[in-house]
Structures are given as C-alpha cells and as structure tokens.
Amino acid sequence: MNIKDDAMATRREAVKNVVKGIGYFSIGSLAWGGLIKESxxxxxxxxxxxxxxxxxxxxxxxxxxxxxxxxxxxxxxxxxxxxxxxxxxxxxxxxxxxxxxxxxxxxxxxxxxxxxxxxxxxxxxxxxxxxxARMGLAVINKETCVAFWGIQCDACYRACPLMGDAIVIKTERNERTGKHAYLIPDVSADSCTGCGLCEHACITELPAIKIFPRKMVMGKEGNHYIKGWDADDEKRLKDIKNVDKYTDDNSGAIDYLNNNDDLFTDD
Amino acid sequence: MRRIVQLAIMLLFIASASFGIKILDGNLSTAEVLESFYLSDPYSVIQIIASGFIPASSVLIGAAIVTVFYFLLRGRMFCSWVCPINFVTDSAEWLRKTLHIKPLISSENVSRNLRYYVFLMGLVLSAIFGFAAFDVLNPISMLYRAVIFGSLSGFFIVLFVFLFDLFVLKHGWCGHLCPVGAFYSVIGKWGILKVFHNHSNCTDCMKCKVVCPEEQVLDIIGLETDTIKMGACTNCGACIDICDDDALEFKITIK
Incomplete structure (x- = not known):
C-alpha cells in the first residue's frame, strides 16, 4: 500500500467515524427526546x-x-x-x-x-x-353546585379571602317554587387569585367549584375588539396608525337586502 | 471519610426541610446557605439558559461560585464527595464484584467520552423542548428529592442506574454517561488537590487500577513520578487506600 492509499484509508476511516458519531448522537437524542417529550x-x-x-x-x-x-x-x-x-x-x-x-x-x-x-x-x-397573585381561576359547574338547585349554600363565598369581590352572591327568583330566591355564587376573573380556598370548602362530593389555570379557561378576545363605551379602551383607536380601510366597493355583488326597489315593482 | 461528607450534606438538607434548621436549604440543584447566598448546579443553570430563559442573578452567581470552587479544588470531587449517586453506583460496583457478575457490555467498548456527548445532547434537547432536558430525568436530584421531600417514585430512576451499573455496563453511569460529571471533568484538570504517584515506591502490582472507577487516569502508574492530571479523576482515594507500597498520596499542588 502506498502513501496515497494510506491517506485515503485514514480519510475514509475518519469520515466513517464522523458519520457513526452523528448516528449515535441522533439515536441517543431521539430516544432521550421520546422519553421526555410528554413531560x-x-x-x-x-x-x-x-x-x-x-x-x-x-x-x-x-x-x-x-x-x-x-x-x-x-x-x-x-x-x-x-x-x-x-x-x-x-x-x-x-x-x-x-x-x-x-x-x-x-x-x-x-x-x-x-x-x-x-x-x-x-x-x-x-x-x-x-x-x-393569579394562580388560577375558580370555575363553577351549575349542575353540581347545590346553590343552583335552590338550596342555600354559600360555603365558597364565605371561604373566599376576597369575599364579595372575587365571589359574589347573586339573587334570582326561583320560578319552580314561586316564592324563594336562588342565592348563586358568581366568580369575578378580575379579582380571583386562584388560591383554592373555595374549592377546598366546597361541600359536594367532588368540588362543584374548581380552580383551573387561567389560560385554560379564560379565552382571549383579540385586539380587534374595542369597547366603544369604555373611554380607556376607546383610546386605543387613536394609537392605531395603519388601519386597513374597508372600501365599500359593492359593484361586483348584488345588494338585494339594502336595495328595496325591486320589491315594490308592479310586475 | 467521603461517605461522611456525602451523608452530612444530605442530613443538612433534610434538617432544613423537616426541622427548620436553615444551614443548607433546598437541594443539590440549588441550595440556600445560611439564608444568605445560593449555590447552584452549573449544569442545571446551563440547561435553563439553553432552554431560552435567562435566570435571575442568584443562580448565575451560585453556579459561578460552585464552578470556581471545584475548579480550584478539583472538579470531580463533587462526584465522589458530594453526589449521592456515587453511593448507589459504588454499591452496584461492590455487589458486582462480590457476585462476579459479568456486565452485558464490556467497558472497553464504550468510550469514556460519551458523557461529553450526553452533556451536549442535554443542551440541544433543552433548546428544542423548552425545558431542562436532563433535569427531567436527573437521578441525582431524583434521589435528593426522594429523600428530602419524600417522593418515592424518584427511586425508580435511581434503581435503574443501580441495575444499569450492575448488569449492563461497569461504571456505566458515573464513568460513561453522567453529564454533570462531564462538566466537572472539564473543569477538573487544574485543581490544587491531586493524587500523587511516587514511582520509586511502586511495585507495579496494579491493584490501584483495579479499584479505580476511572482507570484511564492512572496512566502513569509504574512509569513516572507525578500527579494524576486528568480531569476525570474524582479524588475518591480508592487507589491510595488499596496501595500497600506507599506509592500514592493526596498532595496539594499547583501543577
């Protein structure tokens, strides 16, 4: 074997080792990744x-x-x-x-x-x-919460450290009996800290009021909604610079709803 | 001696969690010392950064203190003097020797450098998944949490490491895979406390190589008088204990 062959052999060996190394690395990563991906x-x-x-x-x-x-x-x-x-x-x-x-x-x-x-x-x-703190948000299930049946229970309301604020009791007429009121707990997402004292206090077998991560239950309205009746929210309109103006080009569509003329022709 | 250090550190953590004696609070991932400053596992902090979060200065400083400490002393002294898994793998080693179990994979076929790849892999996976990939499985913190916070399920991973070392690969975890040890190996070359080999006393019995968990570091045995330089040496002192010829000792040196 001459020197050139020898060099080729070592080079081939080196390339083989690199490929092997990448292979091992990938196998390891995939196995490891698969093991932890659920976490x-x-x-x-x-x-x-x-x-x-x-x-x-x-x-x-x-x-x-x-x-x-x-x-x-x-x-x-x-x-x-x-x-x-x-x-x-x-x-x-x-x-x-x-x-x-x-x-x-x-x-x-x-x-x-x-x-x-x-x-x-x-x-x-x-x-x-x-x-x-915003650890979570209390969510009430109105089927299992006995207050919604007309039974008086305000355990969650009284357990709440922000009683009257994070949980309020709303009254509604009980049509079933005709002479009683429902005393219904209602959670305000603005104040609820998610401490869970209500869930802990709930009297049902499994809690009818339960804390969930806020993101999971709150939804998101999106920036394009602006509350016209809220002065602060209305201000956002002024900050918007590039508004895509809606151009009222109806030439291609038939505007039969706003054009009443046809309805009143005689034929 | 090092068992006492390992146990003492764990007892301090337990004392803090269970009895409110706040000398060492937390665990080996991050500990608060005397309610005044933090010490952090450098690899955990590196994983956090790799996952895409810049942590508060407390842990960055904590990780720096730990790194400098082991850099000055000897990197892998963490492994044999502090790490609780060391006790687990040493037990596996003892049992394997007592029962003459031949491991599934021969130690020579598996590179000692594998741990550096595991180290890198942990960082890559942390970046991909967005959380510390090794710390999800880390048997060191699992064992600590199991003992301090009483979560028994962590023992399964510890048991896995024990059985892996016992049946699959000799010195498998600490000697080949553990990325935490890999980190300390890298910074371990320069520490001031090293094993010193006096060649003139050596009788070439090679008992030290048999007991050494990282036998490649003892490459100068019977050849020259020098300190053991490689960063993989954990300063466990097993070679010094077994040597009958006074050819090995701990020495404070800057070489």
Missing part, C-alpha cells in the same frame, strides 16, 4: 403565587424546592415522576391543601431563578400583595 406537554397544574407564565416557568424552575420549604401550610409540593407535570417543579392541589394567602408571601422571595417573580405581586403596590 412538558401537560399544563393543568396550579403553580405557587407569582409564578411566571407556564411556558417560561418550566424553563426557569431549577427544582430546588425552596418555595416548598418556605410554605408554612405544606400547600406546595414538588412534582414526582408520575405527576402531570415536569418532575421537581412545585405545584399544589387546591382540594387537598389550598393556598392560605400568607400576607408576607414567604414562598416567593426564596426563588433563586425568577420562576416566581416578586414583581408580579407588586404591580399595584409597593409591598408584595398576595391578592395580586
């Missing part, structure tokens, strides 16, 4: 107060458990491998132990990564205010 997919889980958006939260959380250790009520727990979210991230189950809304919010400041953000609790005030 990030489930987002029905309630996070501690001050948690940033779920998508960023699972990136940021380093799974140290300092928030869990700080919680005086054992509300928070770190997810295990069979939990519905990434193992090691903090969550709580409102029906078991809700968030008791400590005024000093001990769970948030220890967070070292910013997954729990103090600033999210300070948007309206100097100090952290637990009432600014």
């Amino acid at each position: 990030g997919s489930v987002d029905f889980v309630l996070r501690p107060p001050g948690a940033i958006e779920e998508k960023d939260f699972i990136k940021a959380c380093i799974k140290c458990g300092l928030c869990v250790n700080a919680c005086p009520y054992d509300t928070l727990d770190l997810a295990s491998t069979e939990s519905s979210t990434i193992a090691g991230t903090p969550f709580f189950k409102a029906r078991e132990i809700p968030c008791y809304m400590c005024l000093d919010v001990p769970c948030v400041p220890p967070c070292p990564t910013g997954a729990l953000d103090i600033n999210l609790l300070k948007q309206k005030s100097e100090e952290m205010n637990i009432n600014e």
Whole structure:
C-alpha cells in the first residue's frame, strides 16, 4: 500500500467515524427526546403565587424546592415522576391543601431563578400583595353546585379571602317554587387569585367549584375588539396608525337586502 | 471519610426541610446557605439558559461560585464527595464484584467520552423542548428529592442506574454517561488537590487500577513520578487506600 492509499484509508476511516458519531448522537437524542417529550406537554397544574407564565416557568424552575420549604401550610409540593407535570417543579392541589394567602408571601422571595417573580405581586403596590397573585381561576359547574338547585349554600363565598369581590352572591327568583330566591355564587376573573380556598370548602362530593389555570379557561378576545363605551379602551383607536380601510366597493355583488326597489315593482 | 461528607450534606438538607434548621436549604440543584447566598448546579443553570430563559442573578452567581470552587479544588470531587449517586453506583460496583457478575457490555467498548456527548445532547434537547432536558430525568436530584421531600417514585430512576451499573455496563453511569460529571471533568484538570504517584515506591502490582472507577487516569502508574492530571479523576482515594507500597498520596499542588 502506498502513501496515497494510506491517506485515503485514514480519510475514509475518519469520515466513517464522523458519520457513526452523528448516528449515535441522533439515536441517543431521539430516544432521550421520546422519553421526555410528554413531560412538558401537560399544563393543568396550579403553580405557587407569582409564578411566571407556564411556558417560561418550566424553563426557569431549577427544582430546588425552596418555595416548598418556605410554605408554612405544606400547600406546595414538588412534582414526582408520575405527576402531570415536569418532575421537581412545585405545584399544589387546591382540594387537598389550598393556598392560605400568607400576607408576607414567604414562598416567593426564596426563588433563586425568577420562576416566581416578586414583581408580579407588586404591580399595584409597593409591598408584595398576595391578592395580586393569579394562580388560577375558580370555575363553577351549575349542575353540581347545590346553590343552583335552590338550596342555600354559600360555603365558597364565605371561604373566599376576597369575599364579595372575587365571589359574589347573586339573587334570582326561583320560578319552580314561586316564592324563594336562588342565592348563586358568581366568580369575578378580575379579582380571583386562584388560591383554592373555595374549592377546598366546597361541600359536594367532588368540588362543584374548581380552580383551573387561567389560560385554560379564560379565552382571549383579540385586539380587534374595542369597547366603544369604555373611554380607556376607546383610546386605543387613536394609537392605531395603519388601519386597513374597508372600501365599500359593492359593484361586483348584488345588494338585494339594502336595495328595496325591486320589491315594490308592479310586475 | 467521603461517605461522611456525602451523608452530612444530605442530613443538612433534610434538617432544613423537616426541622427548620436553615444551614443548607433546598437541594443539590440549588441550595440556600445560611439564608444568605445560593449555590447552584452549573449544569442545571446551563440547561435553563439553553432552554431560552435567562435566570435571575442568584443562580448565575451560585453556579459561578460552585464552578470556581471545584475548579480550584478539583472538579470531580463533587462526584465522589458530594453526589449521592456515587453511593448507589459504588454499591452496584461492590455487589458486582462480590457476585462476579459479568456486565452485558464490556467497558472497553464504550468510550469514556460519551458523557461529553450526553452533556451536549442535554443542551440541544433543552433548546428544542423548552425545558431542562436532563433535569427531567436527573437521578441525582431524583434521589435528593426522594429523600428530602419524600417522593418515592424518584427511586425508580435511581434503581435503574443501580441495575444499569450492575448488569449492563461497569461504571456505566458515573464513568460513561453522567453529564454533570462531564462538566466537572472539564473543569477538573487544574485543581490544587491531586493524587500523587511516587514511582520509586511502586511495585507495579496494579491493584490501584483495579479499584479505580476511572482507570484511564492512572496512566502513569509504574512509569513516572507525578500527579494524576486528568480531569476525570474524582479524588475518591480508592487507589491510595488499596496501595500497600506507599506509592500514592493526596498532595496539594499547583501543577
């Protein structure tokens, strides 16, 4: 074998090794990826107060458990491998132990990564205010909530730390009996913190009022709706620069609804 | 000695979580020391950054402190003196030797450099999935969480590592795969505490190579008088304990 052949052989060997390496790397990545791909997919889980958006939260959380250790009520727990979210991230189950809304919010400041953000609790005030937490939103099922049957129950209303604000009792006439009133709990998404004290207090076998992640149940109206009766919202119109003007070019279509002439011809 | 350190650190975490004695609070991913500053696992922090989130300065500083500490001391002293999985894989090693189990895959066929690829793969997958890919499976934090927070399911991954080391690949986890060890290997070349080999006392019995979990680092045994330089050395001291000829010792050195 001369030198040229030798060089070719080593080059061939090198290329083979590179291809092999890429192959191993891909196999490993695919197997590993397949193993973990489900982990990030489930987002029905309630996070501690001050948690940033779920998508960023699972990136940021380093799974140290300092928030869990700080919680005086054992509300928070770190997810295990069979939990519905990434193992090691903090969550709580409102029906078991809700968030008791400590005024000093001990769970948030220890967070070292910013997954729990103090600033999210300070948007309206100097100090952290637990009432600014948005851990979730209470949703009532009117079929299983006994108040909707006409039975008087205001357990959730009384359990709510923002009673009269996050949950109000609305009265409606009970047509069935003709002489009673329904006393119906109603949740306001503007004030509800998602602490879960209502879910915890609910008297039905499985809770008729339940906390869900806000994103999951709230929907989104989109920017193109502007409330004409709301002065603040109306201002947004002035900020819009390039409006696609709707040009009223009806020459191609038959405008039979607004053109009444044909209806009144004699033939 | 290193078992005592491993256990002591774990006990401090447990004391903090269960009894409110706040010396070390948290776990090995991130710990708050004496309620004043943080220490963080550098690989976890790198994964967070790879997933597309810039974490708060607390963990960045925490990871930097840990990195500098092991850089100055000796990178993989984390592995044999702090990491709880070390106890698991050492147990597997002991059982494998006692029962004379021949592993499925021969150690020589699997590159020790595999861990660096695992390290990279973890970062690539973190970027793709948008969360820390290795920390979802990380047996180190699983074991710690199982012990501190009592989530038993984490033990299955630990058990997997144990059985993997026992039956599939000798020194499989710590010696070939673990990306955390890979990180400490990279920064481990320069530490001041190293094993020193005195060639003039050596009788070439090679017992040290048999007990060493990273036998490639002992390449100078019986050849020259020098310190063990490779970053993969965990300073576990097994070679020093087994040596009958006073040819190996810990030495503080800047070489």
